[in-house]
Amino acid sequence: MTNEEIKAYISSHAPEATFDETGEWLNITVDANSLKSLTTALLGQPMEMNYLFNLTCVDWKNHLTMVYHLSSTIHRHPIVLKVNLDRNTPSIETLCFTWRTAEMLEREVFEMFGVQFLNHPDLRNLILEEETPKGIDASKGYWPLRKDFEDPINMIKL
Amino acid sequence: MYNQTEIIKDTTELGPEGELVVNMGPQHPATHGVLHLVVTLNGETIKKIEPHLGYIHRSIEKMCESLTYRQFIYVTSRMDYLSSHINNTACALLVEKGMQIEVPERAKVVRTILNELTRIASHELWIGAMAMDLGAFTPFFYAFREREMITEIMEDTCGARLTMNYIVPSGLMYDIHPEFQTKVKAFIKQFKEKVTEYEDLVTGNIIFQSRTKGVGVLTPEDAISYGCSGPVARASGVSCDMRKIAPYDAYDKVEFDEIIETAGDSFARYMVRVKEMNQSIRIIEQLIDNIPEGDFVGKTKNVLKLNKGEFYQRVETARGELGVYVVSEGGTTPYRIKFRSPGFSNLSVLDHIANGSKIGDLMATMGTLDLVIPDIDR
Numbered sequence: 001m002t003n004e005e006i007k008a009y010i011s012s013h014a015p016e017a018t019f020d021e022t023g024e025w026l027n028i029t030v031d032a033n034s035l036k037s038l039t040t041a042l043l044g045q046p047m048e049m050n051y052l053f054n055l056t057c058v059d060w061k062n063h064l065t066m067v068y069h070l071s072s073t074i075h076r077h078p079i080v081l082k083v084n085l086d087r088n089t090p091s092i093e094t095l096c097f098t099w100r101t102a103e104m105l106e107r108e109v110f111e112m113f114g115v116q117f118l119n120h121p122d123l124r125n126l127i128l129e130e131e132t133p134k135g136i137d138a139s140k141g142y143w144p145l146r147k148d149f150e151d152p153i154n155m156i157k158l
Numbered sequence: 159m160y161n162q163t164e165i166i167k168d169t170t171e172l173g174p175e176g177e178l179v180v181n182m183g184p185q186h187p188a189t190h191g192v193l194h195l196v197v198t199l200n201g202e203t204i205k206k207i208e209p210h211l212g213y214i215h216r217s218i219e220k221m222c223e224s225l226t227y228r229q230f231i232y233v234t235s236r237m238d239y240l241s242s243h244i245n246n247t248a249c250a251l252l253v254e255k256g257m258q259i260e261v262p263e264r265a266k267v268v269r270t271i272l273n274e275l276t277r278i279a280s281h282e283l284w285i286g287a288m289a290m291d292l293g294a295f296t297p298f299f300y301a302f303r304e305r306e307m308i309t310e311i312m313e314d315t316c317g318a319r320l321t322m323n324y325i326v327p328s329g330l331m332y333d334i335h336p337e338f339q340t341k342v343k344a345f346i347k348q349f350k351e352k353v354t355e356y357e358d359l360v361t362g363n364i365i366f367q368s369r370t371k372g373v374g375v376l377t378p379e380d381a382i383s384y385g386c387s388g389p390v391a392r393a394s395g396v397s398c399d400m401r402k403i404a405p406y407d408a409y410d411k412v413e414f415d416e417i418i419e420t421a422g423d424s425f426a427r428y429m430v431r432v433k434e435m436n437q438s439i440r441i442i443e444q445l446i447d448n449i450p451e452g453d454f455v456g457k458t459k460n461v462l463k464l465n466k467g468e469f470y471q472r473v474e475t476a477r478g479e480l481g482v483y484v485v486s487e488g489g490t491t492p493y494r495i496k497f498r499s500p501g502f503s504n505l506s507v508l509d510h511i512a513n514g515s516k517i518g519d520l521m522a523t524m525g526t527l528d529l530v531i532p533d534i535d536r
Binding site: 054129145 | 211215217219220255380382383384385387396403467468469470479481483493496498503505506510535
């Protein structure tokens with residue numbers, strides 16, 4: 001399937017989608033509201049994007065970007081889905097009913113970036129401790145992979 | 159994570175239907191690392207498995223944000239320490255992709271040979287450790303006899319036995335050892351003679367077969383949906399070998415078969431790894447006499463700066479698909495880096511495939527998933 005066909009298919013499900021072909025794979029930016037319906041459509045025929053091989057988040061200091069790397073084990077055409085989120089109250093629909101691997105990956109993004117995944121069955125910390133370590137002011141949020149995070153106890157900046 | 163009082167409370171507390179919660183790990187001989195599984199049992203039947211991670215979390219992704227593109231490669235050796243060479247290759251390939259550097263042919267071939275040697279060493283250790291988990295002690299010594307030859311080759315060539323750190327962007331850190339080819343050939347000869355011993359000891363063993371056949375069955379649909387890769391997915395009939403799908407280094411020049419089994423149980427996962435070792439030998443045999451002469455490292459600037467943009471590199475480690483995702487702002491350090499580790503996704507399927515089986519079978523299921531905990535926690 002060519003990039004043009006993918007673009008046409010995605011535009012028919014999410015008209016607001018913007019495309020970027022400068023990288024290795026086709027990048028698609030969509031709204032958070034249309035993500036759920038778009039991913040359900042991508043999983044079915046004719047795209048069959050059944051393999052979510054990476055899910056992560058990037059902090060751009062004024063907004064967060066969720067990044068989903070999708071591929072199909074049948075057609076093998078990787079694409080990158082992106083959703084921009086508000087940095088103060090980030091929330092997005094969970095994808096763990098579409099791809100089961102998203103459940104644990106979303107838990108990691110939740111604890112590292114503070115993104116709330118709506119309707120997630122088990123949204124808890126996965127790697128970090130449940131309680132905030134002593135000496136850290138958690139009132140403004142405690143999200144280690146955000147750019148403004150400073151840990152006074154365990155310095156990791158060189 | 160549980161504090162001590164909670165662990166005691168949880169292990170003694172009986173659930174509403176007479177369910178018992180058992181904490182397996184973080185210090186358990188069969189988890190081969192600090193993995194904490196909270197297993198809910200009804201009698202001997204597993205009702206639920208909940209992994210608790212983070213005991214060896216070192217925040218590698220955040221650490222890499224302050225390391226340069228030459229430095230961050232060495233941190234990845236500590237992720238999946240059994241295939242550290244392949245992790246290094248993934249990072250080097252990503253930097254080469256981001257800067258459009260040409261790699262000399264000699265470096266490509268040597269990298270491929272060393273990657274396959276690493277894969278054999280990793281599978282050897284896995285066979286030994288897994289057989290020991292299931293009660294067979296002898297295969298461990300047989301497997302380590304051949305693995306020792308590989309670690310000696312690595313020591314001669316790279317100066318280290320486990321965390322090699324031999325790969326640099328645009329090539330190798332230094333040229334191969336003069337006796338490299340002789341030693342690798344000696345290893346191939348010994349491996350071919352001795353590999354039948356594992357088959358006799360383990361594969362045909364009726365106790366081993368009855369403990370692994372039909373245990374922890376994973377269907378192809380679930381394997382894809384849970385993001386499984388590597389031997390775990392291939393044992394379920396999913397074609398997912400990155401060496402075939404997106405060839406890197408010298409993999410497009412060699413002939414080898416992608417091993418696919420269809421049973422999806424623990425025995426199929428075992429068979430995939432045993433057959434994969436033979437394919438790795440096949441790849442090395444094709445390359446070892448044909449190492450091109452020339453430079454082992456390309457010419458680069460001292461300070462590496464990636465182009466602005468996003469880069470993703472997929473490689474096939476001994477455990478599955480490793481992905482390195484870098485967001486670059488054009489500087490000397492990555493803006494954001496994410497390692498898609500194969501163990502993380504393979505672990506997430508454990509609850510699904512072990513559910514409903516007996517607790518004794520959990521050893522076989524977990525063993526054949528081949529989990530390396532530093533790779534999962536990062």
